[in-house]
Every structure is written in C-alpha cells, then in structure tokens.
Amino acid sequence: MTMVNEWDISELAGNPRRRARERLIGRIAFGAALVSILVSVLIVLSLVFEAVVFMIDVDWGNTWGQLGWFPRRDLFDLPTIIVATLWVTVIAMAVAGPLGLAAAVYLSEYANPRVRRILKPILEVLAGIPSVVLGYFALRFIAPNIVGNLFDGAAPANILAAGIGVGLLTIPLVASISEDALNAVPRALREASAGLGARKMATTIRVVLPAALSGLTAAFIVAVSRAIGETMVVFIAGGAADSALRSFNPLDPGMTMTAAMASVASGTDNVAGQGPTFQSLFFVGLLLFVITLFLNLVADRFVRRFRQEY
Amino acid sequence: MAAPSISTGGTASTTAEQTLQGLRRRADVKGRLFQYSLLGSLLVSLLVLVILISQVVIDGWPVLSTRLGDFLTTGLGSQPEISGIAQGLRGTFYLCLIVALVAFPLGIAAAIYLEEYAPKNHLTNFIDVNIRNLAGVPSVVYGILGLVIFVRGIEIGPVTVGIRSITGGSTPLAAGLTLSALVLPVVIITTAEALRSVPQALKEGGYGVGATKWEVIKDHMLPYAAPGILTGTLLSIARAAGEAAPLILVGTVTGFITQVPAWWDGTQVRETYTAMPIIITRWAGRPEEGFKVDGAAAAIVILIVFVVLLNSVAILLRNRFEKRREG
Numbered sequence A: 001m002t003m004v005n006e007w008d009i010s011e012l013a014g015n016p017r018r019r020a021r022e023r024l025i026g027r028i029a030f031g032a033a034l035v036s037i038l039v040s041v042l043i044v045l046s047l048v049f050e051a052v053v054f055m056i057d058v059d060w061g062n063t064w065g066q067l068g069w070f071p072r073r074d075l076f077d078l079p080t081i082i083v084a085t086l087w088v089t090v091i092a093m094a095v096a097g098p099l100g101l102a103a104a105v106y107l108s109e110y111a112n113p114r115v116r117r118i119l120k121p122i123l124e125v126l127a128g129i130p131s132v133v134l135g136y137f138a139l140r141f142i143a144p145n146i147v148g149n150l151f152d153g154a155a156p157a158n159i160l161a162a163g164i165g166v167g168l169l170t171i172p173l174v175a176s177i178s179e180d181a182l183n184a185v186p187r188a189l190r191e192a193s194a195g196l197g198a199r200k201m202a203t204t205i206r207v208v209l210p211a212a213l214s215g216l217t218a219a220f221i222v223a224v225s226r227a228i229g230e231t232m233v234v235f236i237a238g239g240a241a242d243s244a245l246r247s248f249n250p251l252d253p254g255m256t257m258t259a260a261m262a263s264v265a266s267g268t269d270n271v272a273g274q275g276p277t278f279q280s281l282f283f284v285g286l287l288l289f290v291i292t293l294f295l296n297l298v299a300d301r302f303v304r305r306f307r308q309e310y
Numbered sequence B: 001m002a003a004p005s006i007s008t009g010g011t012a013s014t015t016a017e018q019t020l021q022g023l024r025r026r027a028d029v030k031g032r033l034f035q036y037s038l039l040g041s042l043l044v045s046l047l048v049l050v051i052l053i054s055q056v057v058i059d060g061w062p063v064l065s066t067r068l069g070d071f072l073t074t075g076l077g078s079q080p081e082i083s084g085i086a087q088g089l090r091g092t093f094y095l096c097l098i099v100a101l102v103a104f105p106l107g108i109a110a111a112i113y114l115e116e117y118a119p120k121n122h123l124t125n126f127i128d129v130n131i132r133n134l135a136g137v138p139s140v141v142y143g144i145l146g147l148v149i150f151v152r153g154i155e156i157g158p159v160t161v162g163i164r165s166i167t168g169g170s171t172p173l174a175a176g177l178t179l180s181a182l183v184l185p186v187v188i189i190t191t192a193e194a195l196r197s198v199p200q201a202l203k204e205g206g207y208g209v210g211a212t213k214w215e216v217i218k219d220h221m222l223p224y225a226a227p228g229i230l231t232g233t234l235l236s237i238a239r240a241a242g243e244a245a246p247l248i249l250v251g252t253v254t255g256f257i258t259q260v261p262a263w264w265d266g267t268q269v270r271e272t273y274t275a276m277p278i279i280i281t282r283w284a285g286r287p288e289e290g291f292k293v294d295g296a297a298a299a300i301v302i303l304i305v306f307v308v309l310l311n312s313v314a315i316l317l318r319n320r321f322e323k324r325r326e327g
Helices: A009-013 A016-057 A078-110 A113-128 A131-150 A159-183 A187-195 A200-211 A213-229 A232-237 A257-266 A275-309 B010-023 B029-073 B086-117 B122-134 B139-152 B172-196 B200-208 B213-242 B245-249 B266-270 B276-284 B289-326
Strands: A068-070 B154-156 B159-161
Touching: A016 A275, A016 B086, A016 B122, A016 B139, A016 B154, A016 B172, A016 B213, A068 A078, A078 A113, A078 A159, A078 A200, A078 A213, A078 A257, A078 B029, A113 A159, A113 B029, A113 B213, A113 B289, A131 A159, A131 A232, A131 B029, A131 B213, A131 B276, A131 B289, A159 A213, A159 A232, A159 B029, A187 A200, A200 A213, A200 B029, A213 A257, A213 A275, A213 B139, A232 A257, A232 B245, A232 B276, A257 A275, A257 B139, A257 B245, A275 B122, A275 B139, B029 B086, B029 B289, B086 B122, B086 B172, B086 B213, B086 B276, B086 B289, B122 B172, B139 B154, B139 B172, B139 B245, B172 B213, B172 B245, B200 B213, B213 B276, B213 B289, B245 B276, B276 B289
Parallel strands: none
Antiparallel strands: B154 B159
C-alpha cells in the first residue's frame, strides 16, 4: 500500500484565471494611484509654459512701483497684489488662529464626550459652507456692520472684511488639525502633571500645549497656505473688480493674487487667450503654487515630527 | 472625622488650621475663566453660523416666500424679478454626477492600491507625499489645470497635450473633470483612512479560508469600510458643488444662456453651461438690488440646503460608524 500523493507543485498555485484576475486588479489599482502623479505633472505643465512666456514678454519695469494692478493696461504692479495677499493672510490668521486653537483645546481637554458630540458638528457645518457664501456674507454683513462700525473711512468693500471672512473659513481647519495634535499627546503627561498638583489650566498651558507644539505649528502653516489660496471670498468681498489701485491700507478695496487670477479669467481675455493680460494669470498662478507647495511641505515636516514623537 | 487628628489645642491648633486652609482647594477662578473663554471661542463659530444663515434667509426671503417654484424652474434673465436658477441647478447636478463617476472610482482604487498592494519603496512614498501635497493646492490652481488641459490644450513642440477634442472646450465635461482632479486627493485620503481602520483579524480570517487579496478586499474590507468611504465621498461631492474658483477659470458662463435645456438631455455635457456658485458670484457683483441681494441670497439658501444636507448625512454616518466601533 504505497499510495504516494502525486502532487505537482503547480497545483498549489490555484486557478490560473483567478490569478490572472488578481494581477489585473492590482494593475488597475496601480494605474489609479499613478493618476495622482499625472495630475501633479499636468498642473506644473499647464502653469509653467505660459508663465515663462509672460516672464519673457513682460516689461519688468511695469511690475514694480506702478499705479496698481491693471492687467488690461499692462501694469502688473506685483506689490499691490502681494501686499493684499499678506494682509488677508495676517487678518485671517488673527481670527482663525486663536478661535481655532481655543476650540480645539476645549474639545480635546475640557468637553466630555456628550458635549463634544453636540459642539463638534458646529465646526463641521462651518467647514462645509462654500466660500462664495462666506464672500457674500463678508460683503453684506462683515464690511458694513463690523468693519464699518469699528473703523471710520473704511471702503464699502475692503480687504479687512475679506480677511475676516477668510479667517472664519479657516477656523475649522485650524481646529481640526490642532485637535489631532492635542489628542496625540499621551495621557501620562497630563496625569503626571496633575499628580504634581497642577490644576487643569496649568496642565493644559504648561504641559499639553508645549507637547503638541509641532502639530499646532503644522495647523497654523496649513491654515496660512489655505488663506493665501482662498479665492472667492476676496474676489467677491475685496471690492476690486478687474483692477486695483496700489494701496497698503486694509480698509481700502484690494485684490489678492487669487482674486487677480479670477478677475482675468472672468474677463473677455480668457476667450482671446493671448497677450500678457491672459498670461499674467499663469505667472501669478505659478507664484501661488510655489508658495503654497513650500508651506505644505514644511507643514508636512511638522506633522511627521509629532507622529514620531508619540 | 472631618480633619486629620492633628488638633491638640492651643497655638499648635491654629497653625494646623492654617495649614489645612492652605491645602483646601480654593475656588479656581482663573481656571474657570480660562475654561469659559475657550468655550466662548467655540461658540463664536456657532454665532457666526447663526448670523450667516439668518442673514441669507432674510435677504432671500422676498424671493423664497413669493416665487420659490418659479425661481427653481425658470432660467436666467435680464430682470431680477423673473430670473431663476434652473440652469445653475442643472449644471451643478451634472458636475456632481461627473465627479461621482470619475473621482470616486479612481480615488477608491488608488486608496486600495496604497493600502493593500503598494510595496514599501520610494515610488510609493512619492505617491503618498504627492497626494498630500495635491490636497493642499489652492482650488484656483486646479482651475488653471482645467483651463489648459481640459479646455484649451497646450502645444509642446509637435505634440498637443490636452483633451479639447473630447470635452469640446468650456463644457460641463471639462469642468467636471477639473473638479474631479480637485477632490481626488480628498477621496484617496479618506478612503485610505477607512481601509486602515479595518481590523487585521477580519482580513486574516479571509486569507485563512483561502481568499485571494481581491476577494478579501471586496468581501471583507470594503463592506466594513463602506460608511467611512461614503462619508468621504459625500463630503467631496459637497465640496465640488460649492467650488467656484476653478469654474471661473474653465469658463463657466452666466448671462449668455437663455434657454433651459431638458434635464435628461445628456448631450448638454458638451454645451455652454453654468453652475450655482457662479450664479451667486455674478449676481453678488451686479448693481441691481434684486440680483445683488434678493437673488444671490435666495440662490445661496438653495446651495446651502444642498451642501449642508450632504454634510449632515456624512456626519451622521460617521457618528453611527464610530459608535458601532466602540460598542
């Protein structure tokens, strides 16, 4: 009775059709993942060509010390749109930084689960409000009722109101990344602090916040990047339709880099599709892309650091 | 026994009393103030929401209360009293549909690759970093991508990069693809997170009975991760519906469209079109009160209802999902 099992090793490999299907699905999934790289390549491609044409063709004397940003008269005063962008960013962060961080601290350190379930959706709903709506709100409510009441001589539509609008839009972003950072701080640190007799407030300020510092920094940088890239609020509420006078006062109307892009695109130059007016769109877009990419890479560094620490 | 028995009487007792007094918890006024100011900051966001919503409802009320039906079903016009948003609703619906058809399958497949198939190498790491950076690219820059690649095409030497021949220029198809590129990273990131939350034991159970990788993914992981994936996709649709900046760049028009095409007419994906956020933007910039205030606000109310509805479903789904996990 020497029944030898005559197994061939190939039989263990299973049904060849099943294996072929496995391979095919693996390849499809890989292809889908590569699409994200394709998107990045195409973004860079579509920015660079026309931006280079702009940089060659433009009279660089017209990009500095001019009356303002008048792309249809070949005046591309860069300080006009860069300073407006900086103002919007600073104002937005002055709003979103403290409010977002405080909300995150409350949710992570103070709120019990039941309260958290009620309060957290407020931020989530706010995060879901489209930016055109915030733009309308900044123009209709913030500019007359808040900025107009606090400051004399503010224009009916101004950069300050737009900046506050952008800030409101970024609160949920700051809050959610900060909350993640605070949650990553080990419980043991809080308990050790409490064990030494520190009160909740001292523990929060002296132990938890410093321990979460790299994550909080990341939240701040991501929010800055988002504020720089926000378009619609400034386009609607900034008060500059298709050109902007040079002014460094946030109570005046102004045009950020993003609003400058939107206004070129919404004009007839988009149809014509040539000339420096149209190409300024790509130059400003490239500038914006480089700035936000840099900020995002830096933020990523910080996020990685807090992931590693704990 | 109230206090520890250190009290012996005389002067010693007073010192002991004082020591105890010191140990007793004083009312933590500063701490309380700190806590309330934190809560107050959080409630500022609620206040903003309340003011914002009441402002647009009040502004839009003349339209919403008198001619809501007409407003939804008639097209754009030159007079605010008779203008509607039919083309905008239709355009936004088509854009969301295209995003669902393009970005969801691509994003979910990419996430499956990254979580289950990808080897640990430089390419995978690069794809990963790349996706996170794409998520941070401003939406207006995606508009440039759409303008160059989907709407116009770009000539690099003898080769034309772009798919104008397919999209037909400034059409819902071109805009839908642009928005798909915009939400793709978000779909990938949320799907990957949902897949990562699937318990290892569930996967091993599948492999243990001889299932292949795809069978484990299809029958074990995707059903478990479905609510999480659905949450991410709903949020992406809401985002796509509310985005205006990329649409301005890819040439979504308002004001030149007079006819209202039938909803089911699919050939319209290659015609001129408009969308809700664009109508709002343009109306908000018009001089006539009827457009600038009443019309824009009424359109905002409709858009918010749609977006908030999607968001709430997503939040509810996620909350139920989290509870199931805990239980």
